[in-house]
Amino acid sequence: MEIAEILNFTVPLSDITLESVVLAVLVAIIGWIVVKVLTSVFTKMLSRASNLPGLVIEFLIRFFSVLLYVILALVVLATLGFDVSSVVLGLSAVIGLILGFGLQDTVTNLAAGVWLAAFRxxxxxxxxxxxxxxxxxxxxxxxxxxxxxxxxxxxxxxxxxxxxxxxxxSTRMETRRVEVRVAVAYDSDLNKAIRVATDLMTAHAGVLSSPEPVVIVTELADSSVILALRAWAKTSDFWGVQWDLNRDVVGAFRGAGIEIAFPQVDVHLGRVR
The missing domain is CATH 2.30.30.60 (SH3 type barrels.)
Structure with a gap:
Protein backbone atom coordinates (compact mmCIF):
# COMPACT_ATOMS: atom_id res chain seq x y z
CA MET A 1 0.00 0.00 0.00
CA GLU A 2 1.40 3.35 -1.03
CA ILE A 3 1.76 6.29 1.33
CA ALA A 4 -0.90 8.26 -0.55
CA GLU A 5 -3.40 5.45 -0.04
CA ILE A 6 -2.55 5.29 3.67
CA LEU A 7 -3.02 9.03 4.08
CA ASN A 8 -6.33 8.85 2.22
CA PHE A 9 -7.61 6.19 4.62
CA THR A 10 -10.88 7.40 6.17
CA VAL A 11 -11.58 6.98 9.86
CA PRO A 12 -14.60 4.69 10.28
CA LEU A 13 -17.96 6.40 10.84
CA SER A 14 -16.58 9.77 9.76
CA ASP A 15 -15.24 11.72 6.81
CA ILE A 16 -11.93 12.40 8.53
CA THR A 17 -8.89 11.10 6.66
CA LEU A 18 -5.67 9.94 8.23
CA GLU A 19 -3.93 12.80 6.43
CA SER A 20 -6.12 15.38 8.17
CA VAL A 21 -5.51 13.67 11.53
CA VAL A 22 -1.74 13.80 11.08
CA LEU A 23 -1.98 17.41 9.94
CA ALA A 24 -4.19 18.28 12.91
CA VAL A 25 -1.66 16.73 15.31
CA LEU A 26 1.15 18.75 13.73
CA VAL A 27 -0.95 21.91 13.93
CA ALA A 28 -1.72 21.18 17.59
CA ILE A 29 1.95 20.67 18.46
CA ILE A 30 3.15 23.71 16.54
CA GLY A 31 0.23 25.77 17.83
CA TRP A 32 1.00 24.75 21.43
CA ILE A 33 4.59 25.91 20.98
CA VAL A 34 3.41 29.17 19.40
CA VAL A 35 0.98 29.78 22.28
CA LYS A 36 3.78 29.26 24.81
CA VAL A 37 6.08 31.63 22.92
CA LEU A 38 3.41 34.31 22.50
CA THR A 39 2.41 34.03 26.16
CA SER A 40 6.05 34.38 27.21
CA VAL A 41 6.53 37.43 24.97
CA PHE A 42 3.29 38.96 26.24
CA THR A 43 4.39 38.35 29.84
CA LYS A 44 7.74 40.06 29.27
CA MET A 45 6.04 43.01 27.60
CA LEU A 46 3.66 43.48 30.52
CA SER A 47 6.44 43.02 33.09
CA ARG A 48 8.35 45.89 31.52
CA ALA A 49 5.32 48.12 32.05
CA SER A 50 6.21 48.94 35.66
CA ASN A 51 3.11 51.07 36.07
CA LEU A 52 0.83 48.03 35.84
CA PRO A 53 -0.04 46.30 39.14
CA GLY A 54 0.94 42.67 39.56
CA LEU A 55 -2.66 41.47 39.71
CA VAL A 56 -3.50 43.24 36.45
CA ILE A 57 -0.52 41.61 34.74
CA GLU A 58 -1.46 38.16 36.03
CA PHE A 59 -5.10 38.58 34.98
CA LEU A 60 -4.19 39.75 31.46
CA ILE A 61 -1.71 36.91 31.00
CA ARG A 62 -4.28 34.30 32.00
CA PHE A 63 -6.95 35.82 29.80
CA PHE A 64 -4.57 36.05 26.82
CA SER A 65 -3.45 32.45 27.32
CA VAL A 66 -7.03 31.11 27.46
CA LEU A 67 -7.93 33.10 24.34
CA LEU A 68 -4.98 31.64 22.41
CA TYR A 69 -5.84 28.08 23.43
CA VAL A 70 -9.44 28.57 22.30
CA ILE A 71 -8.22 29.85 18.93
CA LEU A 72 -5.83 26.89 18.67
CA ALA A 73 -8.66 24.45 19.40
CA LEU A 74 -10.76 26.00 16.62
CA VAL A 75 -7.86 25.82 14.16
CA VAL A 76 -7.32 22.12 14.98
CA LEU A 77 -11.03 21.43 14.46
CA ALA A 78 -10.91 23.26 11.14
CA THR A 79 -7.91 21.16 10.09
CA LEU A 80 -9.89 18.02 10.82
CA GLY A 81 -12.55 19.25 8.44
CA PHE A 82 -15.13 20.54 10.89
CA ASP A 83 -17.11 23.64 10.06
CA VAL A 84 -15.70 26.03 12.66
CA SER A 85 -18.41 28.60 12.07
CA SER A 86 -21.06 26.07 13.00
CA VAL A 87 -19.03 25.08 16.07
CA VAL A 88 -18.81 28.69 17.16
CA LEU A 89 -22.54 29.14 16.65
CA GLY A 90 -23.19 25.92 18.53
CA LEU A 91 -21.02 27.00 21.45
CA SER A 92 -22.78 30.34 21.50
CA ALA A 93 -26.14 28.62 21.62
CA VAL A 94 -24.98 26.32 24.44
CA ILE A 95 -23.58 29.25 26.41
CA GLY A 96 -26.82 31.15 25.91
CA LEU A 97 -28.82 28.13 27.05
CA ILE A 98 -26.63 27.69 30.14
CA LEU A 99 -26.96 31.36 31.03
CA GLY A 100 -30.69 31.11 30.50
CA PHE A 101 -30.86 28.38 33.15
CA GLY A 102 -29.41 30.65 35.81
CA LEU A 103 -25.65 30.23 35.52
CA GLN A 104 -25.02 33.93 35.03
CA ASP A 105 -22.59 33.71 37.97
CA THR A 106 -19.85 32.74 35.51
CA VAL A 107 -20.17 36.04 33.67
CA THR A 108 -20.53 37.89 36.99
CA ASN A 109 -17.31 36.34 38.31
CA LEU A 110 -15.51 37.21 35.08
CA ALA A 111 -16.65 40.83 35.25
CA ALA A 112 -15.76 41.01 38.94
CA GLY A 113 -12.28 39.71 38.14
CA VAL A 114 -11.79 42.54 35.66
CA TRP A 115 -12.85 45.14 38.25
CA LEU A 116 -10.63 43.58 40.94
CA ALA A 117 -7.63 43.67 38.62
CA ALA A 118 -8.36 47.26 37.60
CA PHE A 119 -9.18 48.89 40.94
CA ARG A 120 -7.03 46.66 43.19
CA SER A 170 -4.72 44.66 57.06
CA THR A 171 -1.47 45.32 55.20
CA ARG A 172 -2.27 48.05 52.67
CA MET A 173 -1.23 50.87 55.02
CA GLU A 174 2.35 51.28 56.25
CA THR A 175 1.38 51.64 59.92
CA ARG A 176 -1.35 50.22 62.16
CA ARG A 177 -2.62 50.93 65.63
CA VAL A 178 -2.18 48.20 68.22
CA GLU A 179 -4.76 48.02 71.00
CA VAL A 180 -4.38 45.89 74.11
CA ARG A 181 -7.12 45.91 76.75
CA VAL A 182 -6.55 45.09 80.39
CA ALA A 183 -8.91 45.15 83.39
CA VAL A 184 -7.71 46.60 86.70
CA ALA A 185 -9.44 46.54 90.06
CA TYR A 186 -11.51 49.55 91.14
CA ASP A 187 -9.28 50.18 94.15
CA SER A 188 -6.15 50.41 91.97
CA ASP A 189 -4.33 53.70 91.41
CA LEU A 190 -5.48 54.49 87.86
CA ASN A 191 -2.95 57.26 87.32
CA LYS A 192 -0.16 54.88 88.30
CA ALA A 193 -1.56 52.15 86.06
CA ILE A 194 -1.74 54.55 83.11
CA ARG A 195 1.83 55.72 83.75
CA VAL A 196 3.19 52.15 83.97
CA ALA A 197 1.36 51.11 80.78
CA THR A 198 2.58 54.21 78.93
CA ASP A 199 6.19 53.58 80.00
CA LEU A 200 5.83 49.96 78.87
CA MET A 201 4.74 50.99 75.37
CA THR A 202 7.32 53.75 75.07
CA ALA A 203 10.12 51.35 75.94
CA HIS A 204 9.14 48.83 73.26
CA ALA A 205 11.41 49.04 70.20
CA GLY A 206 8.56 48.34 67.81
CA VAL A 207 6.29 51.13 69.06
CA LEU A 208 6.48 54.34 67.02
CA SER A 209 7.05 57.63 68.81
CA SER A 210 4.60 59.44 66.52
CA PRO A 211 1.71 59.24 67.05
CA GLU A 212 2.51 58.88 70.75
CA PRO A 213 1.22 55.80 72.59
CA VAL A 214 -1.72 56.52 74.90
CA VAL A 215 -3.71 54.75 77.59
CA ILE A 216 -7.41 55.51 77.96
CA VAL A 217 -10.24 54.30 80.16
CA THR A 218 -12.74 52.66 77.81
CA GLU A 219 -15.27 51.18 80.21
CA LEU A 220 -16.34 51.05 83.84
CA ALA A 221 -17.28 47.39 83.93
CA ASP A 222 -19.13 45.49 86.66
CA SER A 223 -16.00 44.39 88.52
CA SER A 224 -13.13 46.29 86.89
CA VAL A 225 -11.94 49.38 85.06
CA ILE A 226 -11.00 48.62 81.44
CA LEU A 227 -7.85 50.28 80.17
CA ALA A 228 -6.89 50.32 76.48
CA LEU A 229 -3.21 50.54 75.58
CA ARG A 230 -3.00 52.10 72.12
CA ALA A 231 0.29 52.24 70.27
CA TRP A 232 1.24 52.71 66.63
CA ALA A 233 3.62 50.32 64.88
CA LYS A 234 4.79 49.46 61.40
CA THR A 235 2.42 47.02 59.75
CA SER A 236 5.17 44.40 59.58
CA ASP A 237 5.68 44.73 63.36
CA PHE A 238 1.98 44.78 64.29
CA TRP A 239 1.55 41.24 65.60
CA GLY A 240 4.89 41.20 67.40
CA VAL A 241 4.08 44.42 69.23
CA GLN A 242 0.59 43.26 70.16
CA TRP A 243 1.80 39.92 71.48
CA ASP A 244 4.61 41.54 73.49
CA LEU A 245 2.31 44.12 75.07
CA ASN A 246 -0.26 41.48 76.01
CA ARG A 247 2.47 39.48 77.72
CA ASP A 248 4.50 42.27 79.31
CA VAL A 249 1.64 44.32 80.74
CA VAL A 250 0.89 41.49 83.18
CA GLY A 251 4.39 41.53 84.62
CA ALA A 252 4.56 45.33 84.62
CA PHE A 253 1.32 45.69 86.59
CA ARG A 254 2.27 42.98 89.05
CA GLY A 255 5.65 44.60 89.63
CA ALA A 256 3.95 47.95 90.29
CA GLY A 257 1.43 46.42 92.67
CA ILE A 258 -1.52 47.03 90.35
CA GLU A 259 -4.19 44.35 90.60
CA ILE A 260 -5.44 42.89 87.33
CA ALA A 261 -9.11 42.24 88.01
CA PHE A 262 -11.16 39.20 87.17
CA PRO A 263 -14.95 38.82 87.03
CA GLN A 264 -16.46 38.42 90.47
CA VAL A 265 -19.86 38.55 92.10
CA ASP A 266 -20.58 39.52 95.71
CA VAL A 267 -23.32 37.41 97.26
CA HIS A 268 -24.95 38.58 100.50
CA LEU A 269 -26.81 35.97 102.50
CA GLY A 270 -29.45 37.02 104.95
CA ARG A 271 -31.71 35.16 107.35
CA VAL A 272 -35.16 34.57 105.99
CA ARG A 273 -37.88 35.37 108.50
Whole structure:
Protein backbone atom coordinates (compact mmCIF):
# COMPACT_ATOMS: atom_id res chain seq x y z
CA MET A 1 0.00 0.00 0.00
CA GLU A 2 1.40 3.35 -1.03
CA ILE A 3 1.76 6.29 1.33
CA ALA A 4 -0.90 8.26 -0.55
CA GLU A 5 -3.40 5.45 -0.04
CA ILE A 6 -2.55 5.29 3.67
CA LEU A 7 -3.02 9.03 4.08
CA ASN A 8 -6.33 8.85 2.22
CA PHE A 9 -7.61 6.19 4.62
CA THR A 10 -10.88 7.40 6.17
CA VAL A 11 -11.58 6.98 9.86
CA PRO A 12 -14.60 4.69 10.28
CA LEU A 13 -17.96 6.40 10.84
CA SER A 14 -16.58 9.77 9.76
CA ASP A 15 -15.24 11.72 6.81
CA ILE A 16 -11.93 12.40 8.53
CA THR A 17 -8.89 11.10 6.66
CA LEU A 18 -5.67 9.94 8.23
CA GLU A 19 -3.93 12.80 6.43
CA SER A 20 -6.12 15.38 8.17
CA VAL A 21 -5.51 13.67 11.53
CA VAL A 22 -1.74 13.80 11.08
CA LEU A 23 -1.98 17.41 9.94
CA ALA A 24 -4.19 18.28 12.91
CA VAL A 25 -1.66 16.73 15.31
CA LEU A 26 1.15 18.75 13.73
CA VAL A 27 -0.95 21.91 13.93
CA ALA A 28 -1.72 21.18 17.59
CA ILE A 29 1.95 20.67 18.46
CA ILE A 30 3.15 23.71 16.54
CA GLY A 31 0.23 25.77 17.83
CA TRP A 32 1.00 24.75 21.43
CA ILE A 33 4.59 25.91 20.98
CA VAL A 34 3.41 29.17 19.40
CA VAL A 35 0.98 29.78 22.28
CA LYS A 36 3.78 29.26 24.81
CA VAL A 37 6.08 31.63 22.92
CA LEU A 38 3.41 34.31 22.50
CA THR A 39 2.41 34.03 26.16
CA SER A 40 6.05 34.38 27.21
CA VAL A 41 6.53 37.43 24.97
CA PHE A 42 3.29 38.96 26.24
CA THR A 43 4.39 38.35 29.84
CA LYS A 44 7.74 40.06 29.27
CA MET A 45 6.04 43.01 27.60
CA LEU A 46 3.66 43.48 30.52
CA SER A 47 6.44 43.02 33.09
CA ARG A 48 8.35 45.89 31.52
CA ALA A 49 5.32 48.12 32.05
CA SER A 50 6.21 48.94 35.66
CA ASN A 51 3.11 51.07 36.07
CA LEU A 52 0.83 48.03 35.84
CA PRO A 53 -0.04 46.30 39.14
CA GLY A 54 0.94 42.67 39.56
CA LEU A 55 -2.66 41.47 39.71
CA VAL A 56 -3.50 43.24 36.45
CA ILE A 57 -0.52 41.61 34.74
CA GLU A 58 -1.46 38.16 36.03
CA PHE A 59 -5.10 38.58 34.98
CA LEU A 60 -4.19 39.75 31.46
CA ILE A 61 -1.71 36.91 31.00
CA ARG A 62 -4.28 34.30 32.00
CA PHE A 63 -6.95 35.82 29.80
CA PHE A 64 -4.57 36.05 26.82
CA SER A 65 -3.45 32.45 27.32
CA VAL A 66 -7.03 31.11 27.46
CA LEU A 67 -7.93 33.10 24.34
CA LEU A 68 -4.98 31.64 22.41
CA TYR A 69 -5.84 28.08 23.43
CA VAL A 70 -9.44 28.57 22.30
CA ILE A 71 -8.22 29.85 18.93
CA LEU A 72 -5.83 26.89 18.67
CA ALA A 73 -8.66 24.45 19.40
CA LEU A 74 -10.76 26.00 16.62
CA VAL A 75 -7.86 25.82 14.16
CA VAL A 76 -7.32 22.12 14.98
CA LEU A 77 -11.03 21.43 14.46
CA ALA A 78 -10.91 23.26 11.14
CA THR A 79 -7.91 21.16 10.09
CA LEU A 80 -9.89 18.02 10.82
CA GLY A 81 -12.55 19.25 8.44
CA PHE A 82 -15.13 20.54 10.89
CA ASP A 83 -17.11 23.64 10.06
CA VAL A 84 -15.70 26.03 12.66
CA SER A 85 -18.41 28.60 12.07
CA SER A 86 -21.06 26.07 13.00
CA VAL A 87 -19.03 25.08 16.07
CA VAL A 88 -18.81 28.69 17.16
CA LEU A 89 -22.54 29.14 16.65
CA GLY A 90 -23.19 25.92 18.53
CA LEU A 91 -21.02 27.00 21.45
CA SER A 92 -22.78 30.34 21.50
CA ALA A 93 -26.14 28.62 21.62
CA VAL A 94 -24.98 26.32 24.44
CA ILE A 95 -23.58 29.25 26.41
CA GLY A 96 -26.82 31.15 25.91
CA LEU A 97 -28.82 28.13 27.05
CA ILE A 98 -26.63 27.69 30.14
CA LEU A 99 -26.96 31.36 31.03
CA GLY A 100 -30.69 31.11 30.50
CA PHE A 101 -30.86 28.38 33.15
CA GLY A 102 -29.41 30.65 35.81
CA LEU A 103 -25.65 30.23 35.52
CA GLN A 104 -25.02 33.93 35.03
CA ASP A 105 -22.59 33.71 37.97
CA THR A 106 -19.85 32.74 35.51
CA VAL A 107 -20.17 36.04 33.67
CA THR A 108 -20.53 37.89 36.99
CA ASN A 109 -17.31 36.34 38.31
CA LEU A 110 -15.51 37.21 35.08
CA ALA A 111 -16.65 40.83 35.25
CA ALA A 112 -15.76 41.01 38.94
CA GLY A 113 -12.28 39.71 38.14
CA VAL A 114 -11.79 42.54 35.66
CA TRP A 115 -12.85 45.14 38.25
CA LEU A 116 -10.63 43.58 40.94
CA ALA A 117 -7.63 43.67 38.62
CA ALA A 118 -8.36 47.26 37.60
CA PHE A 119 -9.18 48.89 40.94
CA ARG A 120 -7.03 46.66 43.19
CA UNK A 121 -8.87 46.64 46.52
CA UNK A 122 -6.58 43.69 47.21
CA UNK A 123 -3.14 42.79 45.88
CA UNK A 124 -0.87 39.78 45.92
CA UNK A 125 0.88 39.31 49.26
CA UNK A 126 -1.62 41.38 51.27
CA UNK A 127 -3.43 39.97 54.29
CA UNK A 128 -7.16 40.54 53.91
CA UNK A 129 -10.50 39.46 55.30
CA UNK A 130 -13.21 38.76 52.72
CA UNK A 131 -16.67 37.52 53.55
CA UNK A 132 -15.46 36.42 56.99
CA UNK A 133 -12.41 34.57 55.62
CA UNK A 134 -8.90 35.86 56.41
CA UNK A 135 -5.73 35.04 54.52
CA UNK A 136 -2.88 36.21 52.35
CA UNK A 137 -3.77 36.90 48.71
CA UNK A 138 -1.86 34.54 46.43
CA UNK A 139 -3.61 35.36 43.15
CA UNK A 140 -6.69 36.90 41.57
CA UNK A 141 -7.70 34.79 38.60
CA UNK A 142 -10.27 35.20 35.87
CA UNK A 143 -13.00 33.54 37.93
CA UNK A 144 -11.79 33.31 41.53
CA UNK A 145 -9.47 34.80 44.14
CA UNK A 146 -7.12 32.54 46.09
CA UNK A 147 -6.17 33.09 49.73
CA UNK A 148 -3.70 31.25 51.95
CA UNK A 149 -4.79 31.18 55.60
CA UNK A 150 -2.24 31.38 58.45
CA UNK A 151 -2.78 27.65 59.16
CA UNK A 152 -1.71 26.90 55.54
CA UNK A 153 -5.27 26.25 54.39
CA UNK A 154 -5.89 27.23 50.76
CA UNK A 155 -9.16 29.06 50.10
CA UNK A 156 -10.75 29.82 46.71
CA UNK A 157 -13.42 32.55 46.68
CA UNK A 158 -15.51 33.44 43.60
CA UNK A 159 -14.64 36.92 42.38
CA UNK A 160 -18.26 38.02 42.63
CA UNK A 161 -18.17 37.46 46.41
CA UNK A 162 -14.93 39.40 46.74
CA UNK A 163 -16.15 42.36 44.70
CA UNK A 164 -19.59 42.35 46.35
CA UNK A 165 -18.38 42.10 49.97
CA UNK A 166 -16.58 44.49 52.32
CA UNK A 167 -12.84 43.83 52.18
CA UNK A 168 -10.71 44.41 55.28
CA UNK A 169 -7.13 44.97 54.13
CA SER A 170 -4.72 44.66 57.06
CA THR A 171 -1.47 45.32 55.20
CA ARG A 172 -2.27 48.05 52.67
CA MET A 173 -1.23 50.87 55.02
CA GLU A 174 2.35 51.28 56.25
CA THR A 175 1.38 51.64 59.92
CA ARG A 176 -1.35 50.22 62.16
CA ARG A 177 -2.62 50.93 65.63
CA VAL A 178 -2.18 48.20 68.22
CA GLU A 179 -4.76 48.02 71.00
CA VAL A 180 -4.38 45.89 74.11
CA ARG A 181 -7.12 45.91 76.75
CA VAL A 182 -6.55 45.09 80.39
CA ALA A 183 -8.91 45.15 83.39
CA VAL A 184 -7.71 46.60 86.70
CA ALA A 185 -9.44 46.54 90.06
CA TYR A 186 -11.51 49.55 91.14
CA ASP A 187 -9.28 50.18 94.15
CA SER A 188 -6.15 50.41 91.97
CA ASP A 189 -4.33 53.70 91.41
CA LEU A 190 -5.48 54.49 87.86
CA ASN A 191 -2.95 57.26 87.32
CA LYS A 192 -0.16 54.88 88.30
CA ALA A 193 -1.56 52.15 86.06
CA ILE A 194 -1.74 54.55 83.11
CA ARG A 195 1.83 55.72 83.75
CA VAL A 196 3.19 52.15 83.97
CA ALA A 197 1.36 51.11 80.78
CA THR A 198 2.58 54.21 78.93
CA ASP A 199 6.19 53.58 80.00
CA LEU A 200 5.83 49.96 78.87
CA MET A 201 4.74 50.99 75.37
CA THR A 202 7.32 53.75 75.07
CA ALA A 203 10.12 51.35 75.94
CA HIS A 204 9.14 48.83 73.26
CA ALA A 205 11.41 49.04 70.20
CA GLY A 206 8.56 48.34 67.81
CA VAL A 207 6.29 51.13 69.06
CA LEU A 208 6.48 54.34 67.02
CA SER A 209 7.05 57.63 68.81
CA SER A 210 4.60 59.44 66.52
CA PRO A 211 1.71 59.24 67.05
CA GLU A 212 2.51 58.88 70.75
CA PRO A 213 1.22 55.80 72.59
CA VAL A 214 -1.72 56.52 74.90
CA VAL A 215 -3.71 54.75 77.59
CA ILE A 216 -7.41 55.51 77.96
CA VAL A 217 -10.24 54.30 80.16
CA THR A 218 -12.74 52.66 77.81
CA GLU A 219 -15.27 51.18 80.21
CA LEU A 220 -16.34 51.05 83.84
CA ALA A 221 -17.28 47.39 83.93
CA ASP A 222 -19.13 45.49 86.66
CA SER A 223 -16.00 44.39 88.52
CA SER A 224 -13.13 46.29 86.89
CA VAL A 225 -11.94 49.38 85.06
CA ILE A 226 -11.00 48.62 81.44
CA LEU A 227 -7.85 50.28 80.17
CA ALA A 228 -6.89 50.32 76.48
CA LEU A 229 -3.21 50.54 75.58
CA ARG A 230 -3.00 52.10 72.12
CA ALA A 231 0.29 52.24 70.27
CA TRP A 232 1.24 52.71 66.63
CA ALA A 233 3.62 50.32 64.88
CA LYS A 234 4.79 49.46 61.40
CA THR A 235 2.42 47.02 59.75
CA SER A 236 5.17 44.40 59.58
CA ASP A 237 5.68 44.73 63.36
CA PHE A 238 1.98 44.78 64.29
CA TRP A 239 1.55 41.24 65.60
CA GLY A 240 4.89 41.20 67.40
CA VAL A 241 4.08 44.42 69.23
CA GLN A 242 0.59 43.26 70.16
CA TRP A 243 1.80 39.92 71.48
CA ASP A 244 4.61 41.54 73.49
CA LEU A 245 2.31 44.12 75.07
CA ASN A 246 -0.26 41.48 76.01
CA ARG A 247 2.47 39.48 77.72
CA ASP A 248 4.50 42.27 79.31
CA VAL A 249 1.64 44.32 80.74
CA VAL A 250 0.89 41.49 83.18
CA GLY A 251 4.39 41.53 84.62
CA ALA A 252 4.56 45.33 84.62
CA PHE A 253 1.32 45.69 86.59
CA ARG A 254 2.27 42.98 89.05
CA GLY A 255 5.65 44.60 89.63
CA ALA A 256 3.95 47.95 90.29
CA GLY A 257 1.43 46.42 92.67
CA ILE A 258 -1.52 47.03 90.35
CA GLU A 259 -4.19 44.35 90.60
CA ILE A 260 -5.44 42.89 87.33
CA ALA A 261 -9.11 42.24 88.01
CA PHE A 262 -11.16 39.20 87.17
CA PRO A 263 -14.95 38.82 87.03
CA GLN A 264 -16.46 38.42 90.47
CA VAL A 265 -19.86 38.55 92.10
CA ASP A 266 -20.58 39.52 95.71
CA VAL A 267 -23.32 37.41 97.26
CA HIS A 268 -24.95 38.58 100.50
CA LEU A 269 -26.81 35.97 102.50
CA GLY A 270 -29.45 37.02 104.95
CA ARG A 271 -31.71 35.16 107.35
CA VAL A 272 -35.16 34.57 105.99
CA ARG A 273 -37.88 35.37 108.50
Missing amino acids: PIDRGEFVEVNGISGTVTSVGIMATELLKPDNTYITIPNALVWGSPVIN
